[in-house]
């Protein structure tokens with residue numbers, strides 16, 4: 001008997017390499033602990049994470065945490081961007097601090113966009129849509145080029161990153177302009193900014209990303225370790241477990257203060273602690289580092305979501321408008337794109353009723369699953385009717401097209417209201 005799997009369209013088989021080779025953990029393992037999980041979580045669109053436990057634990061215990069993401073203002077905001085915006089908004093609704101960066105330095109350095117274009121695209125395409133989708137005042141929305149914090153931090157991170165490391169990730173070569181390199185570090189600074197003193201200091205921060213963005217996350221986690229004064233590790237020697245605090249560049253007084261507070265044994269460049277728990281030691285080290293002017297960054301967490309496929313099958317591409325629906329497409333245009341989308345239907349109606357459709361290969365079903373149907377039972381019904389052969393693609397597309405038309409109409413009305421409220425976000 002075939003099992004019904006309404007989330008089959010978001011199977012993660014193709015991503016198993018990420019789990020095995022890069023140490024991304026499965027999100028499913030945390031799902032049961034999350035109150036009111038977002039539909040991307042419930043439906044396994046978000047399939048993986050790094051260190052999300054830290055964010056979840058802060059969320060559950062009412063401690064500070066944040067969610068951040070950046071958008072490059074060089075093209076139109078589409079349903080793929082909407083996914084990230086919704087994830088940030090969901091975290092804000094759970095009590096987190098929300099950060100939204102407009103990566104204008106990157107758009108200027110990498111795509112050659114003028115500062116004026118960056119500003120217009122940033123506001124009209126991304127910021128208005130994020131607010132219309134539910135981002136509330138209190139969120140930190142900023143342009144990279146206007147943030148002294150981010151620029152200063154990027155410079156500091158640059159002291160710990162070298163050309164080979166960045167080229168391995170971003171494919172830089174001798175022809176790459178320097179501003180492009182700086183913009184890569186600026187992106188890491190965006191990710192770490194929520195942990196600066198101005199925003200309440202070190203805290204768990206989650207960056208919701210697509211699976212291809214993991215190299216940026218790994219780079220930033222690495223940089224966070226490198227700029228910190230201390231490294232805290234669990235170790236074992238002669239069968240005895242202990243915690244080692246290493247501080248190569250740390251002031252001597254800071255290291256001896258840690259030895260004193262933890263009751264640990266002080267060496268030239270490290271302290272070994274035998275009697276306290278890892279969390280206790282980490283918290284003492286963090287306090288000491290901040291006192292001595294360090295950052296004490298917590299390595300940023302991340303969640304990984306699956307990509308949407310293009311409406312015609314294949315990849316979504318900004319150079320092929322038919323492959324995606326932009327948040328500013330006219331409702332009628334959006335509905336038409338749905339009507340022209342690739343389905344998982346059979347060649348003839350007869351075959352469809354005999355064999356059933358293939359929602360797992362259908363971009364219309366994907367739109368319903370990712371964006372248009374919030375109710376899981378309703379989606380299950382569509383899935384069952386499709387595979388059972390009682391649902392006909394023509395009607396199904398009309399249903400999805402109507403939902404898309406309504407969504408775009410309502411979203412665009414909210415964008416106009418958002419324009420009037422930009423001042424509440426300091427813009």
Ligand code: SF4
Pocket residue numbers: 343344345357358359362363364365386387391392393394396397
């Ligand atoms: S009936 Fe709907 S979900 Fe099924 S293949 Fe056709 S368009 Fe896709």
